[in-house]
Amino acid sequence: MIPRMLTAARDAQGLTQKQLGDACGVPQSSLSKAEIGTRPLTDEELSKVAPHLRVTVELLSWPDDVYGFGSASFFHRKQQSLPQKTLKRIQARVNLLRMRIQRLTNGLEVDSPLHIPHLDPDEVGGPAEAARRLRATWRLPMGPLGNLVNAVELAGGVVVRRDFGTHRINAISVWHPDSFPLFVLNSTLTPERQRFVLAHELGHIVMHEGEPPRDDAEREADSFAEELLMPASEIQRDLQNLDLKRAAALKPYWRVPMQSVILRAEHLGYITTSRCRSLHAYMNKLGYLPIEPMPLEREAPSVLRDMVQVHLGDHAYSVDELARGLGMPSEDLLDEFAPDLRPTLRAVR
Numbered sequence: 001m002i003p004r005m006l007t008a009a010r011d012a013q014g015l016t017q018k019q020l021g022d023a024c025g026v027p028q029s030s031l032s033k034a035e036i037g038t039r040p041l042t043d044e045e046l047s048k049v050a051p052h053l054r055v056t057v058e059l060l061s062w063p064d065d066v067y068g069f070g071s072a073s074f075f076h077r078k079q080q081s082l083p084q085k086t087l088k089r090i091q092a093r094v095n096l097l098r099m100r101i102q103r104l105t106n107g108l109e110v111d112s113p114l115h116i117p118h119l120d121p122d123e124v125g126g127p128a129e130a131a132r133r134l135r136a137t138w139r140l141p142m143g144p145l146g147n148l149v150n151a152v153e154l155a156g157g158v159v160v161r162r163d164f165g166t167h168r169i170n171a172i173s174v175w176h177p178d179s180f181p182l183f184v185l186n187s188t189l190t191p192e193r194q195r196f197v198l199a200h201e202l203g204h205i206v207m208h209e210g211e212p213p214r215d216d217a218e219r220e221a222d223s224f225a226e227e228l229l230m231p232a233s234e235i236q237r238d239l240q241n242l243d244l245k246r247a248a249a250l251k252p253y254w255r256v257p258m259q260s261v262i263l264r265a266e267h268l269g270y271i272t273t274s275r276c277r278s279l280h281a282y283m284n285k286l287g288y289l290p291i292e293p294m295p296l297e298r299e300a301p302s303v304l305r306d307m308v309q310v311h312l313g314d315h316a317y318s319v320d321e322l323a324r325g326l327g328m329p330s331e332d333l334l335d336e337f338a339p340d341l342r343p344t345l346r347a348v349r
Contacts, residue, residue: 001046003037005060009053010035011092014085024048051329055096059327064099066092067174075173075204075217082168090164094172098182100326101158104307104337105180107315114138114155116181121207127220130207131227144254145229148195149299152202156180159198159301161187173201175209190291191298192257199225223267229256230264239270244279251294258283258292308338 010020010031017035021028026045033039041049043057050057069091117137119130138151145151149159157180164186170193175181183201185194203224208217238250242265247258254261259280266276283289311317323330334341 001034001040001060002063003035004066005062005064006031006041006049007035008066008092008095009055009060011088012096013053014089015052020049020052024052054329054332056324056327056329058324059096062099062327064095064102065176066095067176075201075208075221082166086166090166090169090172093162094174094182094184096327097160097162097184098174098176098179100328100336101182101304101307102176102179103326104304104311108307108310110156112154112156114151116152116155116157116202116205118209119206120211121220127203127207127223128227128232131203131224132231134202134206135228135231142231142234147299148198148229149301152181152183152198153301153303157183157202157205158303159183159185160304161185161194161301163187170197171201173205175205177210181205181209190257191296192251192255192260192292194298195296196225196229196256196260199228202228226260226264226267230254230260232268235264236268236270239265239268242271242279244282247279248294251292252296255296258288305338305340308334309341312341 010017013020015023017028017031020026021031026041026048030039030041030045031049034041034045046057046060050060069087114137117134119133121127121130124130124133135145138155140151152159160183162184167186167188170186170189172184173182183198183205185197185201189197200221203221204217207220207224208214214220235254238246238254239261242262244258247261250261251258262271262276262279265271266273271279280289283292308322311322312319317325319333320330323333326333328336
């Protein structure tokens with residue numbers, strides 16, 4: 001048993017040591033000593049603890065690193081007002097997800113026709129230039145960017161949607177040095193907001209991965225996302241005389257939120273800051289800030305589902321075998337990675 005894995009599994013369930021101990025009949029003192037590494041749990045204790053953590057006993061001995069929000073490899077929008085328990089739960093779930101996806105990739109040949117480069121904004125001329133270079137690297141045509149989720153997955157990224165239990169964190173991205181870029185999006189995001197948030201996280205991965213923390217990292221990621229989704233040289237004509245009706249008309253074309261169109265107009269100098277605030281206030285009055293009219297079609301990730309399908313089909317794994325390899329109960333496997341496969345598999349005897 002590895003102490004950090006026990007802590008991560010417990011945090012992922014949002015349990016305190018006392019709550020876990022009361023639930024499984026293992027003294028809190030034993031759990032505390034196990035997590036600080038002074039006395040490992042016995043085999044009997046592990047067999048009691050693991051089911052309550054929705055993991056296998058084997059997972060508690062995985063040697064993987066656990067990354068925190070403060071590490072250079074773990075980006076998220078800073079939300080200081082969130083309770084530590086909530087942050088720990090989200091952090092732990094993303095870490096376990098990353099570890100499981102890494103094991104899903106074992107034995108698979110993943111063809112990535114694109115790649116995600118590292119572009120230092122200080123060296124290339126700023127975040128907007130980094131976005132322009134990425135568009136060139138990916139050979140994207142002029143105009144609106146098509147399916148962003150698909151582009152990220154073609155470049156070797158893995159995109160998943162998860163319920164964080166809070167609206168204060170939009171997404172988390174992490175790129176383990178020996179693994180794949182992982183983008184975890186809050187499942188409560190609207191389709192158009194999902195696109196902008198994914199572009200923002202992509203900016204972090206492109207510009208900030210492996211670098212010391214920067215005070216202006218969030219602003220840079222926003223600037224990157226704006227240029228990636230709404231290139232200045234191409235959208236400038238659309239932003240002339242911008243009003244709410246015009247922003248609504250531009251939304252389905254550029255495939256971004258109305259709010260992002262308005263902010264883009266301000267940042268490029270086509271409307272004043274006071275005009276920007278006025279338009280946002282009007283949107284708020286109409287009830288458009290939480291949920292805008294004319295929602296876009298959601299871009300759905302497919303890489304994880306395809307991986308599971310390959311293992312269950314081509315590699316002839318059973319659900320139980322694959323779940324065991326991923327350190328989870330078999331009943332959680334499809335719900336976690338390929339929920340649309342469940343009805344089909346239930347029908348086959």
